[in-house]
Amino acid sequence: MFSNSLRLPSRLLSKLKVSRGLCSVPAPVFEDSGDFLRLSSNGVRVFDLLEDNDIPAVRRLYNMLLKQCTVSKRLTQGRIVHGHVVKSLFCYNLVMHNTLLNMYAKCGSLEEARKVFDQMPERDFVTWTTLISGYSQHGRPCDALLLFNQMLRHGFSPNEFTLSSVVKAAAAEPRGCCGHQLHGFCLKCGFDLNVHVGSSLLDLYTRYGLMDDAQLVFDALESRNDVSWNALIAGYARRCGTEKALELFQGMLREGFRPSHFSYSSLFGACSSTGFLEQGKWVHAYMIKSGEKLVAFAGNTLLDMYAKSGNIHDARKIFDRLTKRDVVSWNSLLTAYAQHGFGREAVCWFEEMRKTGILPNEISFLSVLTACSHSGLLDEGWHYFELMKKDGLVPKAWHYVTIVDLLGRAGAFDRALRFIREMPIEPTAAIWKALLNACRMHKNMELGAYAAERVFELDPDDPGPHVILYNIYASGGRWNDAARVRNKMKKSGVKKEPACSWVEIENAIHMFVANDECHPQREEIGRKWEEVYTKIKELGYVPDTSHVVVHVDQQEREVNLQHHSEKIALAFALLNTPPGSTIHIKKNIRVCGDCHSAIKLASKAVEREIIVRDTNRFHHFKDGSCSCRDYW
DNA sequence: ATAGGGTTAG
Structure with a gap:
């Protein structure tokens, strides 16, 4: 009946190795037909082994098959092997059940893992460890900690x-806040210096x-490896x-x-969030020199x-050079275009993304919506x-914020209000902030x-909304109302x-x-x-004094305005960078309206491209105009 | 048989 079956003596079986590399793992072969078991791995078949009556070899084969399913995350095939294990009860042992449990845990099917765990006639510390690590690796830390407690109560070490x-x-x-206790526990067990335990x-x-505690653990490790370095x-x-x-x-x-990629990813992120661009470039150069490929995670x-x-x-x-692109790569590109106010590009790339077959997620939509709202693409934004919703995604609070922003910026206040009334979530502070900002733009x-x-x-x-309301009143000449806002800020202790x-x-x-008095180059900067x-x-250029949130007379207002930090930074950059080079300025809060008009004209006057980043977007100033087309 | 570190939005 199985004349074609390759009969391998069981001693050969021990030579089979499961490769740990993700791609090189062969899929288990399933030839399950009728009552006969013909499950095989690398040409060795359960059937042959059963004919040999070699039970230990059958167990080893089952283990191997389960392991293959685990490494290549083939849950469906793992379930089939599980079925066979159940059928051949005579070859049951604890190790095999632990392997089975691990297969479900690693494939992320924790409900099934739990079922196996609950039904196991005997358990050892590996059984407990396997399920704990399953919970820990799949975002269920509470369950992991709970199970650890139970493990100790059951007397397992x-x-x-x-x-x-x-x-x-x-x-x-x-x-949980149980860091120090856990550390003490590890110490008591004698595992605190182990690389794995120590790294976690x-x-x-951190x-x-x-x-300091992290550094102490690192310094005390009995050996270091790349993981411990990367963790720190x-x-x-x-x-x-x-x-x-x-x-x-x-x-x-x-x-x-x-x-x-772990190290590079962390470093690029750090350089990005603290603005250490030059150092970031150095790390990038090092990465290129060491021959590292640009894969998605670091890329x-x-x-x-x-x-x-x-x-x-x-x-x-960088996007073009990525060896492989995932959703995050596309989202990062979309976000980049959105933040720089390149709405059309964002829309194009979003379409391209869909054509490529990458399924946009919530963040992709948030980015394309933001891009539309920053560029005044009202119809496109609404379309997306x-x-x-048609794609089956449920809009979250931030998607609603973006739509309010989109409608508000376009001056469609009735629609925006109706939208807020009719949306299925309670309006959050961010919703009203978006509307408030639109009112500032349109002086409503x-x-x-x-x-x-x-x-x-x-x-x-949040001091921001107070300042915006102040500016709305001030720009409309309603100084009494403006003063009231200022007093309210003072009284409630909200500081700008x-x-x-x-x-x-x-x-x-x-x-x-502003009014920096102690910079060594301050006189030069002032002259510039x-x-x-x-x-x-x-x-x-006409100074717009409505942006000065202090109570002083007109003359002093105009002087004050010229000492805003972005203007000083620009003068400094002009002094210290080669003629014609692009100037990058960053700011911790929104660019002031007056500075925006001043820098626009300055870009023409000094023939420089000036890029200013504030808290929510980039402004590219060139030839007297800004990429935001004053739509910000 | 069981383990540790990294990305996008707001």
Whole structure:
């Protein structure tokens, strides 16, 4: 009947190895027909082994098949093997059940894993560890910690495998706050110096902001590997410790460890969030030199880094060079175009993405919607909002915010209000902030005051809306109302965040605040701005004093305005960069309206391209106009 | 048989 079957003596079976590489794992072969079991792996068949009556070999084969399913995450095939294991009860043993449990856990089917666990006639510490790690790896830290508790109560001792999973779970569960206790427990068990346990411990400490504790764990490790280095680098990267992260990166290189996508991804993210573009470029150069391919994980962060530092063209280049693109790559590109106000490009690339067969997710839609609202593409934005629902995605609060923004910016206030009334969620502070901002653009005082009141109810501590309402009143000449807003701020203790701007020149970041009196180059900077000021006045610049939130007379207002941090930063950059080069300025809050008009004209007067990043977008100033077309 | 580190939006 099975004359074609290849009969292999069972001693050969021990030579079969499951490859751990993700792609090189062969799929188990299933020839399940009738009552006969012909499951095979690499040519060895269960049937043949059964004929040999070689039960240990059958067990080994089942284990191997399950392992293949686990590594290649083939849940469906794993279930079939499970069925066979159940049928041949005579070859049951604990190891095989642990393997089975692990197959379900690693494939992310934790309900099935739990069922296997609950029905197991006997369990050992590996059984518990397997399920704990399953929960820990699949975003269910609470279940992992709960199970760990039960494991201890049942009298099982955890090993280093258990503890690294448990610590990982604790790091993901901030309510737990059991970091130090767990560390003590690991120490008591004698596993605190193990690389795996130690790496997750130091990761936990960095997530709680306890950097010194993390460093201590790192220094005490009995051996280091790339993972422990990466955990520490990522920790500093997350907490804006870019210099320290870069220092660690060099330490890693000095000690001969090869950086991986984990290291690069963390470093690019760190450089991006703290504006260390030059250092980021250096790391990028190192990555190229070491022959590392540009794969999605590190590449996406790199793309984001260039985009966030204002270099949209470099960001695009990275996208083109990615060896493989995932949803995040596309989203990062869309986000980049959205933030730079390139609405048309974002829409084009969104369409391209759909054509390529990549399924847009919530973030893709959020990006394309943001792009539409920033560019005034009202119909397109509305179209994508509808499309999103048709695609079966449920819009979240931020999607609603973007639509309010879209309608509000376009001046469609009736539609915006109706939309807010009819949407299925309670309006959040962000919804009213979006409407308030639209009222500022269109100088709609009545609705602006109403929206501001709603914001004050929902988020009373944010100084931004107070300042916007002040500006709405001031620009309409209603100084009494403006003064009332200012007094309200004073009374409730809401402080306007001090504005600052900064520029990165040759590896150094130069920061400026308004009326900066202590900068070494302040006189030169002052003279430079005078020079620019004279030129832009000739081009028609009229100071707009409604942006000064202090109570002083007109003369003083005009003087004040010229000392805004973005103007000082621009003058400084003009002094310290080669003629004709692009100037990048960053700001911690929205660009002031007056500075926006001044910089527009300055870009023409000094013949420079000037890119300013504020809290929510980029402005590309060139030849007297801005990429936002004053639509911001 | 069981383990640790990384990305996009707001």
